[in-house]
Amino acid sequence: MSHDEKLVFYRHSENEAGVDFSHEDDFYHLDDTLLEQKLGDNLRKDLDQVDIPDLTEPSAVRHFTRLSKKNFSIDSESYPLGSCTMKYNPKLHEWAARLPGINSLHPYMPDHLLQEALKIYYELQNYLSIIGGFHKTSLNPSAGAQGEFSGLLMIKKALEDRKEKRSKILVPKSAHGTNPATASFFSYTVESIAMGSDGRILIDEVRRHMDAQCVGLMITNPNTLGIFESEQKEIAEIIHERGGYIYGDGANLNALMGKVKPGEIGVDVMHFNLHKTMTTPHGGGGPGCGAIGASKELAPYLPSPQVDFKDNKYFIKYNNKKSIGRIRSFLGNFGMIIRAWIYIRSLGAQGLTAASEIAVLNTNYMKKKLAHEFNLPYHTDCLHEVVFDDRSFAINNITALDIAKRLIDYGIHPPTMYFPLIVKGALMIEPTETESLLDLDYMINAFLSIAQEIKSTPELVKNAPHTTSLKRLDEAKAARKPVLTYKDLLKE
Amino acid sequence: MLDTIGKSSIEELFSSIPSSYRTSAPLELPLKLSELDIKKRLQVFLNHSEYTNFLGAGACEHFSPSWISDQLLRSEWYTSYTPYQAEASQGTLQAIFEFQSVVSSLFGKEVANASMYDGATALTEALLMAVRVKKKSTVVVVKSIHPEYQETIETYLKAAEINTIYVNFNDQGLFDQQQLKEILKERKNISAIAVQSPNFFGLTEDIDLIAKKARNNDALTIACTTDMSSTILFKSFGDSGVDIAVGEGLGFTGGMNLGGPGVGLFACDKTLVRQMPGRLVGMTTDANNKPGFVLTLSTREQHIRRERATSNICTNHNLTALAFLMTICAYGRTGFSKLARTNFKKTLYFREELKKNQVPVKFLSTHYNETVVDLKNENILNKKLEQALEQKIIAGISLKKFYPHLDGLLLIATTELHSDTQIKKLAQILGDNHESR
Numbered sequence: 064m065s066h067d068e069k070l071v072f073y074r075h076s077e078n079e080a081g082v083d084f085s086h087e088d089d090f091y092h093l094d095d096t097l098l099e100q101k102l103g104d105n106l107r108k109d110l111d112q113v114d115i116p117d118l119t120e121p122s123a124v125r126h127f128t129r130l131s132k133k134n135f136s137i138d139s140e141s142y143p144l145g146s147c148t149m150k151y152n153p154k155l156h157e158w159a160a161r162l163p164g165i166n167s168l169h170p171y172m173p174d175h176l177l178q179e180a181l182k183i184y185y186e187l188q189n190y191l192s193i194i195g196g197f198h199k200t201s202l203n204p205s206a207g208a209q210g211e212f213s214g215l216l217m218i219k220k221a222l223e224d225r226k227e228k229r230s231k232i233l234v235p236k237s238a239h240g241t242n243p244a245t246a247s248f249f250s251y252t253v254e255s256i257a258m259g260s261d262g263r264i265l266i267d268e269v270r271r272h273m274d275a276q277c278v279g280l281m282i283t284n285p286n287t288l289g290i291f292e293s294e295q296k297e298i299a300e301i302i303h304e305r306g307g308y309i310y311g312d313g314a315n316l317n318a319l320m321g322k323v324k325p326g327e328i329g330v331d332v333m334h335f336n337l338h339k340t341m342t343t344p345h346g347g348g349g350p351g352c353g354a355i356g357a358s359k360e361l362a363p364y365l366p367s368p369q370v371d372f373k374d375n376k377y378f379i380k381y382n383n384k385k386s387i388g389r390i391r392s393f394l395g396n397f398g399m400i401i402r403a404w405i406y407i408r409s410l411g412a413q414g415l416t417a418a419s420e421i422a423v424l425n426t427n428y429m430k431k432k433l434a435h436e437f438n439l440p441y442h443t444d445c446l447h448e449v450v451f452d453d454r455s456f457a458i459n460n461i462t463a464l465d466i467a468k469r470l471i472d473y474g475i476h477p478p479t480m481y482f483p484l485i486v487k488g489a490l491m492i493e494p495t496e497t498e499s500l501l502d503l504d505y506m507i508n509a510f511l512s513i514a515q516e517i518k519s520t521p522e523l524v525k526n527a528p529h530t531t532s533l534k535r536l537d538e539a540k541a542a543r544k545p546v547l548t549y550k551d552l553l554k555e
Numbered sequence: 556m557l558d559t560i561g562k563s564s565i566e567e568l569f570s571s572i573p574s575s576y577r578t579s580a581p582l583e584l585p586l587k588l589s590e591l592d593i594k595k596r597l598q599v600f601l602n603h604s605e606y607t608n609f610l611g612a613g614a615c616e617h618f619s620p621s622w623i624s625d626q627l628l629r630s631e632w633y634t635s636y637t638p639y640q641a642e643a644s645q646g647t648l649q650a651i652f653e654f655q656s657v658v659s660s661l662f663g664k665e666v667a668n669a670s671m672y673d674g675a676t677a678l679t680e681a682l683l684m685a686v687r688v689k690k691k692s693t694v695v696v697v698k699s700i701h702p703e704y705q706e707t708i709e710t711y712l713k714a715a716e717i718n719t720i721y722v723n724f725n726d727q728g729l730f731d732q733q734q735l736k737e738i739l740k741e742r743k744n745i746s747a748i749a750v751q752s753p754n755f756f757g758l759t760e761d762i763d764l765i766a767k768k769a770r771n772n773d774a775l776t777i778a779c780t781t782d783m784s785s786t787i788l789f790k791s792f793g794d795s796g797v798d799i800a801v802g803e804g805l806g807f808t809g810g811m812n813l814g815g816p817g818v819g820l821f822a823c824d825k826t827l828v829r830q831m832p833g834r835l836v837g838m839t840t841d842a843n844n845k846p847g848f849v850l851t852l853s854t855r856e857q858h859i860r861r862e863r864a865t866s867n868i869c870t871n872h873n874l875t876a877l878a879f880l881m882t883i884c885a886y887g888r889t890g891f892s893k894l895a896r897t898n899f900k901k902t903l904y905f906r907e908e909l910k911k912n913q914v915p916v917k918f919l920s921t922h923y924n925e926t927v928v929d930l931k932n933e934n935i936l937n938k939k940l941e942q943a944l945e946q947k948i949i950a951g952i953s954l955k956k957f958y959p960h961l962d963g964l965l966l967i968a969t970t971e972l973h974s975d976t977q978i979k980k981l982a983q984i985l986g987d988n989h990e991s992r
Contacts, residue, residue: 067845071653071884080890082620084897084971093900101903105759105789105921110892113787114660117887124622127881131631133646138630140643152634155590161624164600166810169610171952173944176606179599180813193583205672205816206870208857216714244857244867248715253862291571321582322569328576338870346874347647348637348669348834350816353870366710387714389706392613392675392803393814411587420565427568428556444571471643476636482858500556526842531642534842538641541839541851545828547666549656552838 067532068129072549075116114549133532134347135476141498141506143429145448145479145491146239146287148317148339150418155409156343156402165401170393174378180397181377184370187354187404191335194407194415195313196324197356200335201365202395207314209390210334210353211245211281216387217332217357217364218278218308219249224385227306233272233280235264237287237483239312251278258485262288262441269298279307284325285318287483287491289426289445299329308332308361316340317495318423318447321416325356332357341403352399366390421496422447425503429494432507436514440486447495453488461517461524463488468535469516469527473509607977608949611925611968613674613701613755613781614814617806617894618971620885623878624809633874637834641849647873648848651836654880661786662800663793664822668833670876671819671868674803675707678749678779680821680832680866681799682708685747685775686717687830687865693718694747695738695774697730699754701781702957708749720745728756728918728927732764739772747799749777753785755957756918756966757902757925766796775799782806783820783879785923787888788895799823804879818875829855832866894971898924901969905978912986917964924968927954928985932963939965943984950981 099106118126135142142149159165168180184202191200204210215232222229231252234242243253254272259265269280279302284292292298299309311325311333317340319325325333337343338351345351357365363385371380379394410418423446430439430449437451453463467477467490479491494503516523528534546552562568569577588596608616627633631646638644638651651669658667671677682694696708698721705721712719720738725731730750739745748769752760766776775798780786783802792800805817823831829852837851857864886894902922909916909928917927928951930936936953943950951967965985969978 068649070649070656072656078889080887080893082618082886082890082894084618084894085974087974093903095896098896098899098903102789102899102921107786107788107790109663109791109794110787110888112660112663112791113888114656115883115886115888115891117889118884120620120622120885123881123884124626127626127650128629130646130649131626131629133644133649134631134635134638135640135643136631137634142636144636147636149634149636152630155593157628157633159593159597159600160812161628161810162597162600163603165812167604167608167616168813169608169614169616169811169949170814171610171612171614171956172604172606172608172949173940176604176949177813184813190584196578205676205872206868208867208869209672209676212711212714212867216710219714239869240857240859240861240864241867241869243862244860244864247862247864248867250716293571293573293576296573296576322578323572323576324578327578336870344633344874345636345870346633347635347644347877348873349870350672350818350872350875351870388710389703390676390710391707391815392673392701392703392817396815397813398810398816405593407584408588408593409590412582412584414587415582415584420568423568424556424560424565427560427562431560444568446569446571467640468642471640476643477640528642531645533642533645533845533847536641536841536847536849537839538849538851541837541849542854545666545825545835545851546838547652547655547825547828547835547851548659549653550660550665 068126070549071126072114072116074118074122074126077117079117079119140474140476141502142476143478143492143494143506144476145493146314147479148493148495149345150342150495151497152342152344156405159405160398160401178377181370183404184400185372185377187400188370190407191354192356194320195333195335195356196326198359199362199365200354200356201369202352202354202400203366203390204334204353204355205391205396206349206351207334207336207353208241208245210355211241212248213366213387213390214310214332214334214355215245215249217361220364220387221361229278230276232278233269236485238281238283239287239314242281242312261443262290263292264298266294266298270301273301273305273307275305277307279309281310281312283312283315285315285446288441288450289448290441290443291446295328314339315447318419320419321412322419326358332361337399337403341406343399343402350396350399352396368394418496425494425496425498428503429492429507433510436511448491448493450486451490452486456517459517459521461521463490465524465527466490466513469513469524470509471528472530475506475509606947606949609951609967609969609981610949612952612966613803614811615782615806615924615968615970616811616972619809619882623881623885626881627878632877638850645847648836650877650880652838652848654876655836657880657883658820659822661783662822663791664800665824666828667820667822668831668835670871670873671821671833672872673817673819674779674781674801675704677801677819677821678704679708679711681777681801682712682747682749683715684799684830684832685777688827689746689775691744691746693720693742693744694749695720695722695745697722697750699724699728699730699756700749700751700779701755727920728758729920730760735768739768745772745774747775747777751779753780753923756927757922758918759789759921759923762795762797782924784891784895784898787892788899807882808875808878816872816875818872818879828852830865831855833868833871897971901971901973902926904975905969905982908979908982912982914982914985924970926967928965928967930963930965936963936965939985946984948981
């Protein structure tokens with residue numbers, strides 16, 4: 064059942080505040096008149112403009128509980144969102160992350176009170192280095208995009224130390240949007256590298272574009288088609304020979320744990336998405352952690368601070384000499400770090416490898432079962448994700464968007480749509496290792512019956528979803544005349 | 556399953572990887588642990604720290620009502636993805652819309668985005684945005700901004716080849732007006748002036764003055780707070796003429812967690828919205844004309860605009876943004892205002908107690924949460940810290956850690972979480988004359 068839940072502001076009932084503070088204090092001799100006197104013109108006088116409702120606890124809880132029910136989530140729906148690695152988030156992790164002894168850790172506490180937390184932090188730095196084949200790892204970046212920024216800045220500094228300044232960077236056409244967005248931060252000219260008919264980077268294109276003006280290449284492996292870049296070592300050789308570096312986008316690491324170490328096949332610096340591969344929950348859009356691993360050459364440039372171990376003590380190391388510096392406040396998202404640590408400790412080497420194996424198995428099973436009805440733009444073997452397109456349904460005037468929306472009616476979160484950009488009408492499926500055979504078969508049957516519906520009752524698909532409280536939403540209208548706040552709404 | 560696929564082994568599924576690329580041995584990780592083992596190992600975290608904590612410095616803890624953590628355990632919140640599929644994500648989308656409404660109104664600005672990583676990156680993105688808007692290569696940053704925010708700014712702005720000029724604070728702990736005046740006289744290429752208020756020492760800065768100067772020099776004013784409760788007590792940033800308002804919400808997300816994840820808050824007016832970084836949720840209607848929510852103005856963002864995006868941010872801090880929204884709604888406007896007033900009064904109370912114990916306070920203008928106590932030198936300061944630790948009190952942090960030229964100054968935060976008794980005790984420890992005992 065789904066309610067039409069109004070905005071929380073409509074629940075406002077003046078002075079019905081649900082929270083009070085300590086009644087045991089005697090400081091109230093400092094009354095509000097004194098406070099107002101002291102603050103004078105500096106006191107906020109337009110409190111009526113502050114849009115915070117006064118609520119009772121039951122009213123607030125009902126509101127947010129009802130809202131939550133309007134979300135698809137991994138715990139209730141299959142979530143085969145390509146490139147996002149929506150795997151199950153174990154409850155043990157949530158228990159741990161909410162422990163009072165972690166919640167009460169202030170980043171500036173004396174080191175001796177932080178030993179246990181710093182130990183976990185230190186160990187995760189090492190575990191990720193081992194998994195990625197890197198010399199050293201930083202847990203500072205808040206998300207993958209911040210990892211990309213840090214990595215490219217490390218490369219820039221390394222070039223500067225060689226008295227070099229380069230002006231362009233190579234990014235494959237299939238790359239995530241964050242790659243070119245990060246590159247342009249440094250004012251690098253982004254040169255797109257085309258993919259061959261097998262869905263892999265054209266090595267000749269790399270050879271043609273890579274010169275002494277070029278910083279290097281940003282690579283995702285397996286790439287966003289789920290295809291392994293089997294010439295990565297050769298590509299890395301070309302880049303390295305001409306003084307460049309390889310930045311690895313680790314979004315797709317879930318295909319490779321225990322199979323390939325990116326640091327061993329030419330990647331100089333790479334971000335891990337702990338909120339993907341290491342199953343820290345995605346939280347409806349973060350927080351995540353975009354830890355970065357670096358080769359021996361680039362490790363000195365990693366962001367500060369780091370956690371180190373000496374004389375039997377863990378400590379926070381600020382101001383590393385060659386470091387690119389600080390990229391955010393404090394140490395990073397420890398809430399994610401503790402979860403990722405538990406994940407790696409729970410699975411161990413064999414478990415992590417098995418996770419990658421099952422993720423690849425599940426994907427190939429879906430690929431095989433769906434390939435009769437859904438067009439595969441690339442036939443090359445895939446690993447943890449597969450990309451179909453909507454080409455075969457063009458005659459029925461049905462698009463990837465329609466299929467995605469119809470899947471919602473089957474209780475399945477849609478795959479990633481219209482990405483990668485090199486595939487027109489793409490549907491990118493990544494079931495992860497989370498899906499059981501039963502759930503996989505359910506998903507497959509849903510896709511197949513939609514394929515039938517497209518032929519028999521296309522309108523049903525065209526107008527989907529039907530089971531949600533809202534039909535398709537008008538995105539163009541939202542952008543034309545933006546209503547972005549409650550105040551905007553009141554002005555309507 | 557392998558039969559269906561037509562492969563004879565799992566290994567065959569990986570045959571697209573050349574054998575020379577494969578790791579030669581299993582990962583060298585420690586042996587795996589069971590759930591029971593892990594719970595035992597994490598037992599050390601079962602209890603709340605036994606220390607009374609007077610550390611703030613950009614991370615002041617605040618009271619979190621019980622229902623917040625309970626609500627956040629709903630898997631619909633934490634196991635969902637970024638709400639790209641609007642029909643399957645109305646819960647998150649509506650909550651973000653509410654968050655945008657709360658945050659923008661607290662700042663007195665027209666629009667807030669769906670969150671940044673933290674206060675430091677929000678402030679950094681604000682400076683980058685100002686340079687995009689004004690297209691001038693220099694920004695001015697006041698040194699009483701949280702030092703770690705300054706370091707973050709330095710990393711990013713140097714990388715973007717933007718010139719940063721710093722304005723010092725004077726012996727009252729406030730930005731040096733004379734120096735700012737001189738900078739503005741000499742330089743004509745300034746895109747923004749950034750200030751924090753209450754600043755790192757807990758003092759409110761004269762933002763109106765900065766905004767006036769910025770306007771006269773065709774620059775934007777950026778103001779930041781590391782504790783969002785200040786926004787409901789003091790004249791709003793918007794009212795003071797601030798163009799981009801940013802803040803940190805960490806204290807209102809239900810835990811300090813070693814300083815992360817917090818949540819970066821970011822607001823401006825609609826005239827600037829197309830230069831804004833990050834996600835935005837807008838209201839629209841569905842095919843039946845029923846109201847609903849979608850991600851909007853996405854043509855600013857990396858997944859659409861790629862190399863021409865306003866920022867590379869993708870994953871933000873959504874769940875902590877939700878925690879912030881819920882916490883603020885739990886207080887209500889009345890309660891949040893009361894919390895801010897309580898915090899202000901606690902600081903006044905602490906200063907009264909310091910006076911009683913003859914402990915000199917360093918900076919004397921309007922304080923919020925933080926107090927700087929003058930203990931003369933680092934030696935005495937460290938002794939006091941140790942004395943306090945013996946009584947299970949973390950008294951604060953030395954400013955020398957952040958400003959090497961400062962000596963013997965202790966930064967102490969007092970909030971609604973500290974009882975009068977605890978505050979009294981701290982003042983006594985600080986006042987207790989070691990030598991005469």
